[in-house]
Amino acid sequence: MTELAMIDNPGFLKLDLVIRGMKISRDSLDSPEISRAIRLSNETGAALELNIILPDEVIVNIPVLACLAEEKPYTLVKKGDGFSIRAQSGEAVEVRLAPTPQYYDRKTTSGVPMVRIGRTYGGYLALSPNPLCEFIEDDLACHYCDLSTRDHRAWTVDEVLETVDAALSEGAAEYICLNVGYTRSADGGIALLEPYIQAIKDRFDVQVCVQAQPPAVDHWIDSSYAMGIDSIAYNLEVYDPQIFEEIAPGKMRVVGRERYFSALKHAAKIFPSGAVVSNLIIGSEPVASTMKGIDMLTALGVIPTLPIYRLGLSASTDASTAAQTIEPIYRHLGEGLRRNRLSPTLISHFNLAFNAIDGEYFGGEAPIRGRWETVVKSKRGTRLAANLSRVRRRLRVRPLDDDFSEDH
Amino acid sequence: MTGARVVVDTRPLAIVVMARSSRYFGFLAIAAIFWAIISFPTPPGLTVAGQRVLAIFVASLLLWVSQLLPLAITSLFALVSLPLSGVMSSEEAFALFGNEAVFFIMGAFFLAAAMVKSGLSSRVALVFLRRFGTDDRRLILGLLLVPAFMAFWMPEHAVAAMMFPISLEIVNSLELRPRRSRFGKAVFVAAAYGAIIGGVATFLGGARNPLAIGILRQSTGVTIGFFEWMTAVVPLVLFLLVVAYFLIIKFFVQEASDVSGAVRAIESKARELGVVSGQERMIAAIVLAAILAWIFLGNTMGLANIAILAVVFLFMFKLVSWKDIEDYVNWGVILMYGGAIALGFAMDSTRAAAWIADSTILARQLAPLTLLLVIAVTAILLTEGISNAAVVAILMPLGISVARKYGIDPKVITLAIAVPSGLAYMLPMSTPPNAIAYSSGFVDIRDMVKIGSILAITSVVGFMVLARFYWPLIGLEF
Ligand code: SF4
Numbered sequence: 001m002t003e004l005a006m007i008d009n010p011g012f013l014k015l016d017l018v019i020r021g022m023k024i025s026r027d028s029l030d031s032p033e034i035s036r037a038i039r040l041s042n043e044t045g046a047a048l049e050l051n052i053i054l055p056d057e058v059i060v061n062i063p064v065l066a067c068l069a070e071e072k073p074y075t076l077v078k079k080g081d082g083f084s085i086r087a088q089s090g091e092a093v094e095v096r097l098a099p100t101p102q103y104y105d106r107k108t109t110s111g112v113p114m115v116r117i118g119r120t121y122g123g124y125l126a127l128s129p130n131p132l133c134e135f136i137e138d139d140l141a142c143h144y145c146d147l148s149t150r151d152h153r154a155w156t157v158d159e160v161l162e163t164v165d166a167a168l169s170e171g172a173a174e175y176i177c178l179n180v181g182y183t184r185s186a187d188g189g190i191a192l193l194e195p196y197i198q199a200i201k202d203r204f205d206v207q208v209c210v211q212a213q214p215p216a217v218d219h220w221i222d223s224s225y226a227m228g229i230d231s232i233a234y235n236l237e238v239y240d241p242q243i244f245e246e247i248a249p250g251k252m253r254v255v256g257r258e259r260y261f262s263a264l265k266h267a268a269k270i271f272p273s274g275a276v277v278s279n280l281i282i283g284s285e286p287v288a289s290t291m292k293g294i295d296m297l298t299a300l301g302v303i304p305t306l307p308i309y310r311l312g313l314s315a316s317t318d319a320s321t322a323a324q325t326i327e328p329i330y331r332h333l334g335e336g337l338r339r340n341r342l343s344p345t346l347i348s349h350f351n352l353a354f355n356a357i358d359g360e361y362f363g364g365e366a367p368i369r370g371r372w373e374t375v376v377k378s379k380r381g382t383r384l385a386a387n388l389s390r391v392r393r394r395l396r397v398r399p400l401d402d403d404f405s406e407d408h
Numbered sequence: 409m410t411g412a413r414v415v416v417d418t419r420p421l422a423i424v425v426m427a428r429s430s431r432y433f434g435f436l437a438i439a440a441i442f443w444a445i446i447s448f449p450t451p452p453g454l455t456v457a458g459q460r461v462l463a464i465f466v467a468s469l470l471l472w473v474s475q476l477l478p479l480a481i482t483s484l485f486a487l488v489s490l491p492l493s494g495v496m497s498s499e500e501a502f503a504l505f506g507n508e509a510v511f512f513i514m515g516a517f518f519l520a521a522a523m524v525k526s527g528l529s530s531r532v533a534l535v536f537l538r539r540f541g542t543d544d545r546r547l548i549l550g551l552l553l554v555p556a557f558m559a560f561w562m563p564e565h566a567v568a569a570m571m572f573p574i575s576l577e578i579v580n581s582l583e584l585r586p587r588r589s590r591f592g593k594a595v596f597v598a599a600a601y602g603a604i605i606g607g608v609a610t611f612l613g614g615a616r617n618p619l620a621i622g623i624l625r626q627s628t629g630v631t632i633g634f635f636e637w638m639t640a641v642v643p644l645v646l647f648l649l650v651v652a653y654f655l656i657i658k659f660f661v662q663e664a665s666d667v668s669g670a671v672r673a674i675e676s677k678a679r680e681l682g683v684v685s686g687q688e689r690m691i692a693a694i695v696l697a698a699i700l701a702w703i704f705l706g707n708t709m710g711l712a713n714i715a716i717l718a719v720v721f722l723f724m725f726k727l728v729s730w731k732d733i734e735d736y737v738n739w740g741v742i743l744m745y746g747g748a749i750a751l752g753f754a755m756d757s758t759r760a761a762a763w764i765a766d767s768t769i770l771a772r773q774l775a776p777l778t779l780l781l782v783i784a785v786t787a788i789l790l791t792e793g794i795s796n797a798a799v800v801a802i803l804m805p806l807g808i809s810v811a812r813k814y815g816i817d818p819k820v821i822t823l824a825i826a827v828p829s830g831l832a833y834m835l836p837m838s839t840p841p842n843a844i845a846y847s848s849g850f851v852d853i854r855d856m857v858k859i860g861s862i863l864a865i866t867s868v869v870g871f872m873v874l875a876r877f878y879w880p881l882i883g884l885e886f
Contacts, residue, residue, distance in 0.1 A: 219413060219414075222414050222415070222416045223413070223414055225416055226414040226416065269418050270416045270418065395417070395424050395425060396416050396417045396418070396424060397414050397415070397416055397417075398414065398415050398417065399414055399415075400414055400415050
C-alpha cells in the first residue's frame with residue numbers, strides 16, 4: 001500500500017501513526033494548543049498526549065514528549081489556522097487537534113491537579129481513582145501494565161467528583177471510564193470503585209464504563225450492574241493460554257482464563273446487548289488465535305475491542321504489512337458480530353482503541369456511521385442514553401430480600 | 409460496598425415491563441371496578457350510600473387480597489373514602505377509629521413487648537420445655553404445647569419468633585441436617601402449629617380476634633367476654649393440639665431418636681438467662697393481674713381499659729422503655745384495624761352487607777349448621793391465601809348481616825369467622841409462624857401442605873362438632 005493510500009484512509013493513517021509515530025514541526029510547537037500541552041506536561045509531570053482528529057472524526061492519541069525530535073514518517077505541520085499531517089512523500093491531510101481541556105489547568109479543592117486525576121480521550125474521561133492492584137504487589141503484574149499512571153494515593157470521592165464535574169461542564173467528555181486493578185476479595189476489586197460510581201451516578205446524567213477483573217462470584221457482576229455501571233470490560237487481552245500466562249501472569253494464575261469466559265458470559269446476560277467488552281491485543285499472538293478469541297467472545301455475547309497501541313508489531317513494521325495483518329481480523333470481527341447479532345453502538349465511545357467501528361477502513365463494514373452516530377454522541381444523545389440506561393436498570397434490578405408478609 | 413444482593417431480571421424487557429407495571433394495571437382495574445359499581449343504577453334493596461360503601465368495600469377487598477398496598481394503607485384508604493364519598497362525616501368516620509378493640513390490641517402489644525424485651529417470655533418457654541424433654545416424643549409434645557400455651561397470652565407471631573432460636577438450638581445440638589432430618593421437621597412444625605392453634609384461644613393470640621369483636625360490637629352492640637371466648641374455643645384448641653401431635657409423630661417421628669443433646673441445650677439456654685430478675689417478676693405480676701382482670705372484670709371494666717391500665721403500671725415502675733415499645737409494636741396492624749372496623753360499621757349501617765347477603769347464595773334458606781359450615785370453610789380457605797386479619801375484615805360485615813337474616817346469635821357467626829381465619833397451616837406465606845418454620849430450611853412446602861391440609865379438614869370437623877354439641881350448652885344458640 002502506498003503512503004498516499006495510507007494517508008487517504010483515516011483507519012490506516014491511525015494505525016500507521018500508532019505503530020510508527022509522528023513528529024511535530026518547529027512552527028507547530030509555537031502554536032498555542034501545543035505549547036499549552038507541553039507547559040502542562042512540564043508543570044504537572046503528567047505525560048500528556050495529543051488527541052488528533054483525522055478525517056471522518058477518527059481520533060488518534062499520540063504521546064507528545066516522545067515525538068519531538070525523533071525521525072518519524074509523519075510530521076504535524078501548521079497550516080493556516082489549523083494543522084495537517086504530512087507524509088515523507090509530501091502528501092498531506094488536514095487534521096484538527098482536539099483542544100486540551102481547560103480543566104487540565106485546574107486543581108481540586110484539596111490541591112490536586114485535575115489532570116492527574118482524570119484525562120480525556122476523545123469522548124471519554126478516564127480515571128483510575130484507586131491505584132491498588134494485588135497482581136502488582138504479588139509480582140504478577142501484566143506486562144503491558146502502565147504502572148506509572150498508578151503512582152498516587154487513592155483519590156477521594158470529592159476529588160473525583162470535582163474532576164468529573166469540570167470535564168463534563170466544559171464538554172470535554174461525554175462518558176466516564178473507570179479502571180481498577182485486582183483484589184483477592186470476592187468482588188475482584190470492583191468494590192473499590194463503588195463509592196465513586198454511586199457518587200457519579202447520583203450527580204450526573206452520564207454513562208459509566210468500567211475496566212476491571214472478573215469477580216470471584218457472579219453476584220458481584222449483578223451488583224456491578226446495579227451500582228450503575230453501563231458497560232463493563234473484563235479484558236482477556238490474549239486468547240492463546242500460554243501467551244496469556246506469559247503477558248498476564250496474575251490474570252492467568254490468580255483469576256484463571258476460564259473465569260474470564262464464565263464472567264463475561266454471565267455479564268452478557270446481565271448488561272444490555274453490546275455493553276460487555278473484552279480486549280484482544282492484535283499482534284500479541286498468531287492471527288488465527290485472535291480470530292478464535294473473536295469467535296469465542298462474540299458467541300458469549302461479548303464485543304471484542306482490538307487495541308493496537310500495545311501492539312506486538314514494532315515501529316519498524318511496514319504499515320501495509322500491519323494492514324494486511326489487520327484486514328482479515330476485522331472482516332472476521334464483522335462476521336462474528338453479525339452472526340451473534342451484536343451491535344457495537346454502545347462501545348462507540350471507546351474511540352481510541354481500535355474496535356468494530358473502524359472495520360470499514362480495513363475491508364469490513366462500519367456498523368454505525370453518519371447521522372445515527374452523531375445523535376448517539378451528541379450532548380442530548382448521551383444524556384438520553386444515560387437516562388434510558390437508568391430506566392432499564394430500574395426495571396431489571398430488584399433487591400434480594402426475604403419479605404414475609406405481615407399477618408396477625 | 410455494600411455488595412447489596414440484587415437480582416437482575418434477565419427476561420425480555422417487554423415482559424419485565426409488563427411484570428413491573430402489573431401493579432399499576434391492578435390499580436387501574438380496581439379503580440375501574442370501583443367506578444363501575446358507583447355508576448351502576450342503584451339496584452332495588454340497596455341505598456345510594458350502601459352502593460358507595462359497597463364500592464369502597466370491593467376496592468378494599470381487592471387491595472387486601474392482592475396486597476398491592478400494605479394492609480394498613482388499604483384500611484386508611486377505606487377510612488378516608490367513607491367521608492369523601494359522602495357516606496358519613498369525617499368526624500363520624502375518624503371517631504370509629506377510636507374503637508375499644510384498637511386500644512385493646514395496642515395495650516396487648518405493649519404488654520407482649522415488655523415480656524419479650526425483659527426475657528420473661530423466653531424464660532417461661534424454657535422452664536416449661538425443661539419439663540418435657542426427656543425423650544423425643546415428649547420433646548415434640550413440649551414444643552407443641554409450650555408455644556400453644558404462650559400464644560394464649562401473647563401474639564402468636566411473637567411466640568413463633570421467640571421459639572425459633574430455641575428450636576434452632578435443639579436441632580443444632582442434635583446435629584440434624586436441614587431438609588433431610590425428619591425429626592428436624594417435627595421440631596419446627598410443632599413450634600409453628602403450637603403457636604397457630606394456641607393463638608385462637610383468647611383475644612391475645614391474634615389481634616384478629618379483638619378485630620372481630622370490635623366489628624361485632626360496633627355493628628350490633630353485642631360483645632363476647634374474654635372468659636366467654638375462652639370457654640367457647642379452648643376445647644377446640646385442646647382437640648387440635650392432640651390431633652396435631654399425633655400427625656407430627658406419624659409423619660416425622662417414626663423411630664426413636666436420642667434427644668439427650670437437646671435436653672442439655674435447653675438446660676444450658678435456661679442457665680444462660682440467670683436468676684429471675686425483679687423486672688421480670690414485676691412484669692409477670694402485672695400481666696397476670698391483667699389476665700385475671702380480663703377474665704373476671706372484662707365486662708365491667710372494659711378489656712381495653714384493663715390493657716392500657718396495665719401498660720401504665722409497666723411505665724410507672726420503669727419496667728419497659730418507650731423505645732422498646734416503639735421498636736416492637738406493629739403500628740401498621742393498629743392502623744389496619746381502625747379502618748377495617750369503620751368500614752365494617754359502614755357496611756352494616758348502610759345495609760350494604762345485608763344487600764349482599766340477600767343477593768347471594770346466603771339468601772337461600774340454608775340450615776343454620778350448613779351456613780356455619782359454609783362460613784367456616786370460606787374463612788379457613790381464604791386465610792391460606794390472604795392475611796387472617798383481612799379475612800376477618802372482609803367476612804365480618806357480611807356475617808353480621810347473615811346472622812340478622814337467619815336470626816342466629818351474631819356471636820356464633822363471629823366465632824365461625826374469627827376462629828377458622830386464625831388456622832392457616834398450609835403455606836409459609838399464610839401466617840408468620842409458618843414462614844418462620846419454613847425459613848429454618850428444615851421444612852419444605854410439601855410437608856406443610858401434606859400435614860396442614862389434614863389439620864385444616866380436622867379443624868373444620870372439630871369446629872362443627874363443637875358448634876353443634878358444645879356451644880348450645882354454654883348458651884351459644886343458633
Ligand atoms: S490488572 Fe494488570 S494491567 Fe491492571 S493494574 Fe493490575 S497488573 Fe496492571
